[in-house]
Amino acid sequence: MSASAAKVSRKENSNHDAGDETSEKEQQEAIEHIDEVQNEIDRLNEQASEEILKVEQKYNKLRQPFFQKRSELIAKIPNFWVTTFVNHPQVSALLGEEDEEALHYLSKVEVTEFEDIKSGYRIDFSFDENPYFENKVLSKEFNVNEGGDPVSKSTEIKWKTGKDLTKRSSQTPNKAGKKRQHEEPESFFTWFTDHSDAGADELGEVIKDDIWPNPLQYYLVPDMEDEEGEDDEEEDEEGLEDIDEGEEEEGEDEDGEGEDGEVRAAAGRHGYCKQCFLKEAADGPPQQARGDSGNKPPAEPEQRCYGD
Known part of the structure; x- marks a missing residue:
């Protein structure tokens, strides 16, 4: 290393050390100032506590007649x-x-x-x-x-x-x-x-x-046990209602299937599909498919439509 380079290095180290000393000094001063500010905050907090106690004492006296009245009512x-x-x-x-x-x-x-x-x-x-x-x-x-x-x-x-x-x-x-x-x-x-x-x-x-x-x-x-009992009763009642409704719906479905079967059978006897049979029934009574006259048994009903 040349002499000039060595001088530059020593100068940089010197500046760095000086910077560290300045930084530490500033930090110490900041800590001291923070402590002073904190002391002021603590002083105000203590003052606030004293003021709050005075207010509480004042209102304690104002509340006494109401406490007395409440005690008289509670006694009943x-x-x-x-x-x-x-x-x-x-x-x-x-x-x-x-x-x-x-x-x-x-x-x-x-x-x-x-x-x-x-x-x-x-x-x-x-x-x-x-x-x-x-x-x-x-x-x-x-x-x-x-x-x-x-x-x-x-x-x-x-x-x-x-x-x-x-x-x-x-x-x-x-x-x-x-x-x-x-x-x-x-x-x-x-x-x-x-x-x-x-x-x-x-x-x-x-x-x-x-x-x-x-x-x-x-x-x-409220008595929590009583409330739980009431809730259980309500749930049981709701469950019974759901069961009853389900049974009614099943009954209706079964009735519907029975009626539908009877309509289909009647339509078949007259040679109709269910839809045409219902339409003819709305217009007038459906007629049996014609057969030969005399004592011969009627012919098989004529298929009148090709629907259901």
């Missing part, structure tokens, strides 16, 4: 809440037959969100006098402790002698025939004693966010 409907729970796909999976029997005494459910919504909520279950426990109200409360961790606490259930559903090793499936999700069946009422993971309490969240806002939608869910 027997077994409203147990029907609602049985019809809910997630809650029903936790109900054994004895749980369902106990919930027939459930007269009222109420969800109360605390003044600071972020701090938690409470669910109250009011019961009529029943053979299972002494409590009139069972409650479970969810909140945040001083360390910012979610915790829960609940009413201690005062079970009557021999009626503690949480100590029974197994229960029969509920009347709806829905299978339990747990391998070792637990009573619905164990929820009041389970505080292991308050931050992921699915039943509490379902009641608060899904059932409580509009329990009527689950109370009115």
Whole structure:
């Protein structure tokens, strides 16, 4: 390589290295700017959350009179809440037959969100006098402790002698025939004693966010077994109608074939094809083909046409 060529090569390598350094510097600056912009986005998101909480608190207060009115109306409907729970796909999976029997005494459910919504909520279950426990109200409360961790606490259930559903090793499936999700069946009422993971309490969240806002939608869910039975009956009736119609059509076909045979025979006796015979019959009674007079038997009928 000549000296001039070596100088050119060193110059190109130098420019390439300088270009890489510039590119890396620009990328680092872009990353820093992206981080700054993202911080602004996060700040706005946090601000939006605070505003949303304020709006939610405002409307929670406005909704309270309507919740109260709704509770008064629900009290007029027997077994409203147990029907609602049985019809809910997630809650029903936790109900054994004895749980369902106990919930027939459930007269009222109420969800109360605390003044600071972020701090938690409470669910109250009011019961009529029943053979299972002494409590009139069972409650479970969810909140945040001083360390910012979610915790829960609940009413201690005062079970009557021999009626503690949480100590029974197994229960029969509920009347709806829905299978339990747990391998070792637990009573619905164990929820009041389970505080292991308050931050992921699915039943509490379902009641608060899904059932409580509009329990009527689950109370009115139709019985799927009844609907299936009605559908089967309709299908059976349609099948019988199809069979009847088919038999009628077959009968009509057989009658038609019999009549057609008789017409052909009559036409043959008069020396006509079927079509000419019918035409002659329309014009007047068909005449027997003439034979010799006297006592001789009539001659064979004259063939009058060469049709059918």
